[in-house]
Amino acid sequence: MSCPKSITRASAKPPQGTCYRVLMWEESALSPETLRGWEQQRRELLGRMRDAGSKGARGLLSRLEKELNGLTVSMLEAPLAQAPRAAFSFARAEALGEALQAHDAVLAYRLGAATAEVLMQMVGEESVADMLERWQAATPGIVWCRQPYVQAMSAAEGAQWQAACRGEEEEADTPEYTPENFHHITVLLKEAVEALQPAEGKVMVDATLGGGGHTEQLLQAGAEVWGIDQDPAARAAAKARLTQYGDRLHVVAGNFRNAVEMLQQRGVEQVDGLLADIGISSPQVDCAERGFSFLHEGPLDMRMNPSSPRSAADIVNTAPESELADILWQYGEERASRAIARRIVQERAKAPITTTTQLADIIAGVLPRKGKQHPATRSFQALRIAVNDELGALEALLESGLSLLKSGGRFAVITFHSLEDRAVKRYFEHVCKPEIDRPEWPAPRPNPAYAARLVYRKPLSPSEAELAANPRSRSAKLRVIEKL
Ligand SMILES: C[S@@+](CC[C@H](N)C(=O)[O-])C[C@H]1O[C@@H](n2cnc3c(N)ncnc32)[C@H](O)[C@@H]1O
Incomplete structure (x- = not known):
């Protein structure tokens, strides 16, 4: 897929002039x-x-x-x-x-x-x-x-840069994405929106704005929405798609791990709903220049936020062999993690590994192809999770999310792989338990973290119709809790 040229460098370098x-x-x-x-x-x-x-x-x-x-x-x-x-x-x-x-x-x-x-x-x-x-x-x-x-930077450019940092205005170098070339099919749309119960007068946070698919439904139901995304391409596409909702939509640039602080700075203390549709959007995977996919030749990047400090190439070319193996094992559950890490270290000693296909070929040289899955699938997933510290950000959102909600407010999380779903399941079950019991205790004790109830006992998954229309939804799971 072709993608806007400025995308990976959108905010990597500020313009010239006088500086802030x-x-x-x-x-x-x-x-x-x-x-x-x-x-x-x-x-x-x-x-x-x-x-x-x-x-x-x-x-x-x-x-x-x-x-x-x-x-x-x-x-x-x-x-x-x-x-x-x-x-x-x-x-x-x-x-x-x-x-x-x-x-x-x-x-x-x-x-x-x-x-x-x-x-x-x-x-x-x-x-x-x-x-x-x-x-x-x-x-x-x-x-x-x-x-x-x-x-x-010039004073005007500085002001624009600052405003972009606050997420108030267009980015200094807005990527050329529009709703027409930002193709992401929203997953579990009806289910997530129903669970959040949006209505006029309610305030909601969409911590993963993406192309604005979920947010659009929340806005249509009359809610005010704070949409967070760390990717300037997603913010640009969502803004362009949702202009008709005027000031009921606030787009915030940043990482949802800091959602509470970012919202407090904007005067938002408590909201009625919080949604996180974790993971990457289709345009991130499909755009070769973003470097997420082994199917497209591109720079080995994988940063959702193009100005974050460490790309996949930085990790692949500088991390010690043991760290590489740990990343592949922990985040990709890759059984050949050690062999792949060893080969990467041998190859990078000859020349830096800079492209997606170069890395995919190195991995394919260690692991012969079996079945339909490309041998680099798990390693690419692992690197992506490491580059964006996806599990760390999710844990931080889980830990802080309930504090943002009013009593009766709902927290909905959609995940796409077992590592994420495990973290959500554990945390939600923990905060929904009135008591904790341990074999060494004579009787159960009150759970100090008890603050919510499970809205659905089991996670919701895509319907047959959704799976047929969007195979990328196949591993999605939606879990929802309600604050007491
Ligand atoms: C699956 S997409 C969301 C799609 C959206 N729900 C829609 O229907 O269009 C996930 C989005 O979350 C963003 N994202 C992932 N992790 C994030 C984080 N830690 N902080 C902020 N945004 C994040 C990604 O950049 C991506 O745009």
Whole structure:
């Protein structure tokens, strides 16, 4: 399938001009040439500021850098015991955000690898990327990134960039997707919408907006909808499809793992329904340039959010052999995980593995084809899950989703493979149990997590008619709970 050209690079690089960026990067990953390059670009940036009429540019830049350094130092020095870890991180990130927004000018700020690691441990995150993602959600006006260069933006471009980060306006470089070329058939549409009971006056969250198939039905029933997606292509297609609903639809750019924070920042505390239709959309798989499919030659990418830091090629070419094997085993249940990981490491020593078909051929060289399934199917699924941390995001949504719901509000999740469904089933059953019993206890005890009831005892699956019309729906399962 042909796909819009700008798709994978949609937000990878900001335009040129005067800048609003916070730069964070790992210094240890940078060569002296890169550092020299950074200084060079910093000087160019100052030059551009001066040309743009910003008087005292150098002083302003160093004052801003000093302020931010001060804030980060206080972040490191403040005794940890004084505040809960996550709150501590957010308060500081917000303070940084305020300091930035107070100056509608240039900012370039460095955080070294060691500092980033320390911060990450202090706030209990598993990776620097996760930490940045949470900070991004806490401070949507700022772009946090780890790129070893300073890019400049004009004030107008900066404002557009910030608005796009807040999900309020068109992306700076909106992909060319429209409802006509974004072909995704919505799965379990009737079932999910019926379960959520949308109506006029109700507020719903669609945490996986995609092409807007479920959201359209919620809007048609009169509800107001907050639609979240991390993929700019999906947001563009959904916006174009749903313009007629005006301000009853709010499109939010971001990862649903941060849904609660993202909505709170927009003044939304409690809603009547929350839907997550987990996984990828058809255009993501079908577009060769996105790099999800071994059937189409394309860059080995697989990022749903094209500006997230780690692509499939990064993992395949840099992860240690044991990590590769673990990914293939845990997320793909691939029995030949070790042999495939070993072969990948041998091949990448000869030349980097950069395309989908290159990787598919390497895997096919280890595993002979049996039956209909391509030997790379499980490995590609595993890499996709790892690249997008799909299970981590789902766990975070499950843990926080109920807190978004009003009493009587419904939480519906559609999954497409057993790893996801297992996580949803376990969590839903856990919060629906009034009591917990253990063999070592004399009697059952109240369950402190008890907060909901199962709407359906068994998951709903697609009907025969849906399966015939859309074979991609075959593994879908819908589970629904209602908050007490
Ligand atoms: C199966 S599609 C949703 C389709 C949609 N329900 C429809 O009917 O058009 C899943 C969408 O969720 C998005 N997505 C997946 N994981 C996400 C996450 N952690 N945060 C935000 N969006 C995510 C993907 O980019 C994709 O567009």
